Amino acid sequence: MRHLLRRVGFYLAALWASATINFLIPRLMPGDPVQAYLGRMEGHGSISASALQALRVEFGISDAPLWIQYFQYLGNLLHGNLGVSIPSFKPVTEILAYDLQWTLALVGVATVISFVLGTMLGVIVSWKRGSWLDTIAPPLLTFFSAVPYFWMALGLVYIFGFVLSWLPIGGGFDTLNPDLEIGWNWDYIFSVLQHAFLPALTIVVGSMAGWVLSMRNTMITTLSEDYVLMAQAKGLSEKRVMFAYAARNAILPSITGFAMSLGFVVGGALLTEIVFSYPGIGFDLFNAVLNVDYSLIEGTFLVIAIAMLAANFLADVVYTILDPRVRQERA
Amino acid sequence: MQRDTRESTTSNNGQHNNADLNAPQNVVDAAALGSVEPVLPTTGITVTAEPPKKQRPWPDLLQLFTANPRMTIGFCIVGFFVLMALIGPFIARQSPTHFSNDLFQPPSATHWLGTTQKGEDIFAQLVYGARISLLISFVAATGATMLSIFFGLTAGYFGGVVDDVLSFLTNMFLILPGLPLSVVIASFSPIKGATTIIFVLLVTSWPWGARVLRSQTLSMRQREFVEAARTVGESPWRIIFFEIFPNEIAIVASSFVGTFVYAALTEVALEFLGLGDVTVPTWGVILFWAKAENALEIGGWWLFAPPGLCVAILCAGLTFINFGIDELANPRLRREAKPKTIRARRSAIYPIPTHS
Numbered sequence: 001m002r003h004l005l006r007r008v009g010f011y012l013a014a015l016w017a018s019a020t021i022n023f024l025i026p027r028l029m030p031g032d033p034v035q036a037y038l039g040r041m042e043g044h045g046s047i048s049a050s051a052l053q054a055l056r057v058e059f060g061i062s063d064a065p066l067w068i069q070y071f072q073y074l075g076n077l078l079h080g081n082l083g084v085s086i087p088s089f090k091p092v093t094e095i096l097a098y099d100l101q102w103t104l105a106l107v108g109v110a111t112v113i114s115f116v117l118g119t120m121l122g123v124i125v126s127w128k129r130g131s132w133l134d135t136i137a138p139p140l141l142t143f144f145s146a147v148p149y150f151w152m153a154l155g156l157v158y159i160f161g162f163v164l165s166w167l168p169i170g171g172g173f174d175t176l177n178p179d180l181e182i183g184w185n186w187d188y189i190f191s192v193l194q195h196a197f198l199p200a201l202t203i204v205v206g207s208m209a210g211w212v213l214s215m216r217n218t219m220i221t222t223l224s225e226d227y228v229l230m231a232q233a234k235g236l237s238e239k240r241v242m243f244a245y246a247a248r249n250a251i252l253p254s255i256t257g258f259a260m261s262l263g264f265v266v267g268g269a270l271l272t273e274i275v276f277s278y279p280g281i282g283f284d285l286f287n288a289v290l291n292v293d294y295s296l297i298e299g300t301f302l303v304i305a306i307a308m309l310a311a312n313f314l315a316d317v318v319y320t321i322l323d324p325r326v327r328q329e330r331a
Numbered sequence: 332m333q334r335d336t337r338e339s340t341t342s343n344n345g346q347h348n349n350a351d352l353n354a355p356q357n358v359v360d361a362a363a364l365g366s367v368e369p370v371l372p373t374t375g376i377t378v379t380a381e382p383p384k385k386q387r388p389w390p391d392l393l394q395l396f397t398a399n400p401r402m403t404i405g406f407c408i409v410g411f412f413v414l415m416a417l418i419g420p421f422i423a424r425q426s427p428t429h430f431s432n433d434l435f436q437p438p439s440a441t442h443w444l445g446t447t448q449k450g451e452d453i454f455a456q457l458v459y460g461a462r463i464s465l466l467i468s469f470v471a472a473t474g475a476t477m478l479s480i481f482f483g484l485t486a487g488y489f490g491g492v493v494d495d496v497l498s499f500l501t502n503m504f505l506i507l508p509g510l511p512l513s514v515v516i517a518s519f520s521p522i523k524g525a526t527t528i529i530f531v532l533l534v535t536s537w538p539w540g541a542r543v544l545r546s547q548t549l550s551m552r553q554r555e556f557v558e559a560a561r562t563v564g565e566s567p568w569r570i571i572f573f574e575i576f577p578n579e580i581a582i583v584a585s586s587f588v589g590t591f592v593y594a595a596l597t598e599v600a601l602e603f604l605g606l607g608d609v610t611v612p613t614w615g616v617i618l619f620w621a622k623a624e625n626a627l628e629i630g631g632w633w634l635f636a637p638p639g640l641c642v643a644i645l646c647a648g649l650t651f652i653n654f655g656i657d658e659l660a661n662p663r664l665r666r667e668a669k670p671k672t673i674r675a676r677r678s679a680i681y682p683i684p685t686h687s
Contacts, residue, residue, distance in 0.1 A: 010499070010502065013499070013503070014502070014503045014506055014507075018507060020514075025515060025516060025519050026519050029519040030518060031373075048406075076526060123481050139651075140653065142647055142650050142654075143644075143647045145650070146596075146642075146643050146644075146646030146647040146649075146650055147591065147639070147642075147646075148596050148600060148642050148643065149600075150600060150603060151599075151618070151635070151638075151639030151642070151643070152639075154618075154622075154635050154639070155635070155636075155639070156630055157627055158627050158630075160637065161627075162628065162630055163629060163630075212602065217589070227544055247414075263508075264508075267508045267510070267511045268508075268510075270510055270511060271510075271516070271600055271603070271604075272436040272444060274604070275622075285511060285514060285515075286514075286604065289514060289518040289604070289606075292635055297515055297518065297519075298515075300511070301511055301512070301515050302509045304508045305507060305508055307513075308506055308507070308508050309506060312506055
C-alpha cells in the first residue's frame with residue numbers, strides 16, 4: 001500500500017512537471033500565437049489596435065510576469081480550459097474530445113491485436129527453437145521493427161492505394177459520399193473499417209516484433225526451468241506444457257509492457273495518423289504545428305502525456321497484483 | 332585496481348562454465364563485455380586470477396566482430412553505411428541540390444535512383460544525406476550515452492537523496508512521450524536544422540540508459556573491489572569512473588547502439604514532418620519533399636523507397652549488433668541453449684510423443 005502511495009505521489013509530480021514543461025516551452029521561445037496568426041493572415045488587410053487587443057485576450061496572452069501567467073495557466077487547466085484553436089476558433093477540449101475517439105478506436109484495437117498475435121508467435125517460436133520458423137521469424141521481425149513506421153505506411157499507401165487502388169488512402173471515413181449517414185449503420189461502419197484497415201495494419205506489423213522478441217526471450221529462460229521438464233516428464237500434452245506451464249510464467253514482463261504500451265495508444269501512432277490523414281490526436285498535433293496553433297499543440301501534448309502517465313500507473317498496479325514477489329519485497 | 336576488475340570478470344566466466352567465454356584468449360572480450368548477467372555471489376567458488384596476458388587490442392577486436400554471426404552481419408551493414416557516407420559523395424556525379432533538366436525520371440543509367448520533380452538526383456541526395464543523418468544520430472547517441480552514464484552512475488553510487496532526486500528526474504523524462512515532445516520542442520524552436528534536432532534527441536533519449544546503469548551500479552556498489560577501493564581511500568569519482576564504469580561497458584555499448592537506433596528513426600521522422608532544415612537534403616528531407624509534392628499519388632515510388640530502406644537496413648544492422656552484445660553477455664540466449672536438450676531428454680524419458 002505504501003508502495004502504491006509513493007507511486008501515486010510520483011505520478012502527480014510527473015503530471016505537474018509535464019504541465020510545467022508544456023507551459024514553459026512555448027513561452028521561452030520567441031514569437032507568440034497572435035503574431036503567427038497575423039503572419040498567416042498577411043495580405044488580408046491591416047488590423048486595428050483594438051482587434052489586436054481582442055485577439056490577444058482571446059488567445060490568453062498577457063504582458064503579466066511569467067509567474068502570474070503560470071498560475072493563470074494552472075488555474076485554467078484545473079477548470080479544463082485549454083484555450084481556443086486558432087483556425088477554427090473552437091475550444092481545444094472540444095476538438096480533442098472528438099478526435100480522441102478516433103485514435104482510441106484505431107490504435108487501441110491495433111495494439112490489442114498486435115499484442116495477442118505477437119505474444120502467441122513468440123511462444124510458438126521459442127517452443128520450436130531451432131526450427132525454420134525460429135531461424136526466419138526473429139531476423140525478419142527485427143527488420144520490420146527497424147522500418148520507420150511512417151515509411152511502411154507510405155509503402156502501403158503506394159501499393160494498395162495507388163498501384164492496386166483497393167483501399168482508400170486517407171481520412172477516417174468516406175467524406176465525399178453525401179449519402180453516407182454518420183451513425184450506427186452498415187454503410188458508415190463499413191466505410192470506417194475500410195479506412196482504418198491500412199493504418200491498423202501499419203501499427204500491427206510495426207509493433208508486433210517487440211512482443212514476439214520479448215516473449216521469446218523470457219520463454220527461453222522459462223523453458224529451462226525444472227518445472228517445465230517435470231511437466232514434460234509427467235507426460236502432459238505439449239499444448240498444456242507450452243501454455244499452462246511455460247507461457248503462463250513467462251508472460252509477466254509482456255503484460256507489464258502491454259499496460260505501458262497502452263500509453264502509446266494516444267500519442268504513439270502520430271506518424272501513422274499523419275500519413276493516412278486519420279482524424280486522431282496525432283494528426284491534430286501535426287496540423288497544429290503546421291498552423292502554428294499554440295493552444296492545440298499544448299492541448300494535444302498534455303493529453304498524450306496524461307495517457308502515458310495513466311498507462312504507466314496501470315502497469316505498476318498490474319505488476320504489483322500479478323507478481324507476489326514485488327509486493328513482498330517492497331512491503 | 333586493474334587486477335580486481337579482471338578477477339571479478341574471470342569469476343563470472345567460471346560460473347557460466349561456457350566454453351566460448353572461458354577460452355583464455357577471450358579474456359579481453361569478456362572484460363569488455365563486463366557483467367550484464369546478474370552475478371551470483373562468489374562464495375564457495377575460489378577463482379585464481381590468471382596472470383595478466385599481454386594485450387593485443389586489434390586481433391581481439393576482430394574476434395569481437397566475428398564472435399557472433401548476428402554481430403558480424405550487423406557490423407557489415409553499419410560499415411557499409413559509414414563507407415557510403417564517407418566515399419559516396421565522390422561516386423555521385425552530381426551535386427545533390429543541382430536542378431537538372433531530367434524531371435521526375437525513374438531510375439536509369441544516368442540517374443541511378445531517378446530524379447525528383449525538380450530534377451535533383453536522388454542517389455546524390457541519398458549519399459550526402461547519409462553523412463548528415465549518420466552524423467546527427469551519432470552525435471545525439473554519444474551525447475545521450477554520456478548523460479546517461481553520468482546520471483546512472485552518480486545516482487546508483489551515491490544513493491540517498493542524490494539517488495532520489497536523479498531517479499525522479501530520470502523516471503520523469505522516461506515517462507514523457509518522446510516523439511510528441513520532440514515535435515513540440517522542434518516546432519517552437521526558432522532555429523530549424525541539425526542543432527535543434529540533436530538537442531531534441533538528447534533531451535528525449537538519455538533516460539533509458541540512465542535507468543539501466545543505475546540499477547547495475549546499485550548492485551556493483553556492494554562488490555568487494557569497490558569496497559576495497561573505498562577502504563584504500565579513493566575518491567568517489569575515481570571509484571565511479573575507474574572502478575565501476577569499466578565493468579559496465581557492455582551495458583553502455585548496448586544502450587549506445589539502442590539510442591543510435593532511436594536517434595536515426597526519430598531524426599528521419601522529425602525531418603519528414605518538416606521540422607528540420609528542409610533545404611539540406613537528408614534522408615528525412617527527401618521523404619518530406621516527396622510527401623509535400625505528392626509523389627506517391629502520381630506513382631513516384633523511387634522518391635520514397637531508397638531513404639526509408641536505408642534507415643530500415645541501418646537500424647536492423649544496429650539491432651543485430653545489440654543482439655550480438657546480448658548473446659555474448661547472456662549465454663542463455665545463445666543458439667545451443669537448453670530447449671533442445673529438454674526435447675532430447677524428454678524423448679529419453681518418454682520416448683513416444685503421442686500427444687502432439
